[in-house]
Amino acid sequence: MRVANRGKFILIWLIVIIFALSVTGISLAAVLDPKTVEVAYLFDEGKGNVAKDISQNGRDGDISGAKYVKGVFGTCLDYDGNDDNLVVTGYAGIGGTDPRTTVFWFKAGDTREHSWVKWGPNLTGEKYYIRSHLRGAECNLRIEVAGGQNYGADNVCDKEWHHMAVVFPKGSDAVKDHDLYVDGKLQTKEGTDQAMDTNAKDQEVNMGDFLAHHQFMFGLFDEVAIFNVDLSKDQIEAIMDNGLQAALGVDPQGKLATSWGMIKKY
Numbered sequence: 001m002r003v004a005n006r007g008k009f010i011l012i013w014l015i016v017i018i019f020a021l022s023v024t025g026i027s028l029a030a031v032l033d034p035k036t037v038e039v040a041y042l043f044d045e046g047k048g049n050v051a052k053d054i055s056q057n058g059r060d061g062d063i064s065g066a067k068y069v070k071g072v073f074g075t076c077l078d079y080d081g082n083d084d085n086l087v088v089t090g091y092a093g094i095g096g097t098d099p100r101t102t103v104f105w106f107k108a109g110d111t112r113e114h115s116w117v118k119w120g121p122n123l124t125g126e127k128y129y130i131r132s133h134l135r136g137a138e139c140n141l142r143i144e145v146a147g148g149q150n151y152g153a154d155n156v157c158d159k160e161w162h163h164m165a166v167v168f169p170k171g172s173d174a175v176k177d178h179d180l181y182v183d184g185k186l187q188t189k190e191g192t193d194q195a196m197d198t199n200a201k202d203q204e205v206n207m208g209d210f211l212a213h214h215q216f217m218f219g220l221f222d223e224v225a226i227f228n229v230d231l232s233k234d235q236i237e238a239i240m241d242n243g244l245q246a247a248l249g250v251d252p253q254g255k256l257a258t259s260w261g262m263i264k265k266y
């Protein structure tokens, strides 16, 4: 009788463990290599003006103005739309036609040409500028390089949280080669194509400030990261669903695991 009960007990635990693994939804297809992370901010500090970089590169960000409020995961930055900005001190982004992926969460304060992430001077092909594209009372995710642009169709200025990903695939050479994702959904491509030769020397990465006649970011900004590879749809969804910290396998001290991320189960 006792032996039979014990067998039943073990069987129940096995079912519970298998169920727990299946609901985490973390698959090997979504494995992320920590070495591919150029910079990543969780914005979970809650105070101060230093955004702690959880990548292996120590690229802490200098926050000017933006305040901490509740985010998608932990806290996030609240940009006032007037002059708030973040500078990734000493880091000028990814150059040439090297592959790259930028991901972040955003909740709009209004509909405008929000400046999310940019680097490089305002010269044809050299600029790299992720901002919103105005379409009447709506706005879309847009990447532009001076002389060319590529934007999607889903509204991201409806004052709800949206996860955005801008992917420049390996072997690409022009702005319309980018794949844009909003809430994990691949966007249609509009705009004028332009060959790329991104300048990664002359201007540090800014998150919030604008170029030319565009506008400061206004709204909530969380979980931003730049990768030096083209992430897959599965990897982007894993980041969106599990958060950057879990997706990258970051330990409680805030350091990236030396092993591959996504294997770790939470």
Ligand SMILES: [Ca+2]
Pocket (backbone or CB within 6 Å): 042, 043, 044, 071, 072, 073, 074, 075, 076, 222, 223
């Ligand atoms: Ca956060």
Ligand SMILES: [Ca+2]
Pocket (backbone or CB within 6 Å): 065, 066, 080, 082, 083, 084
């Ligand atoms: Ca301000």
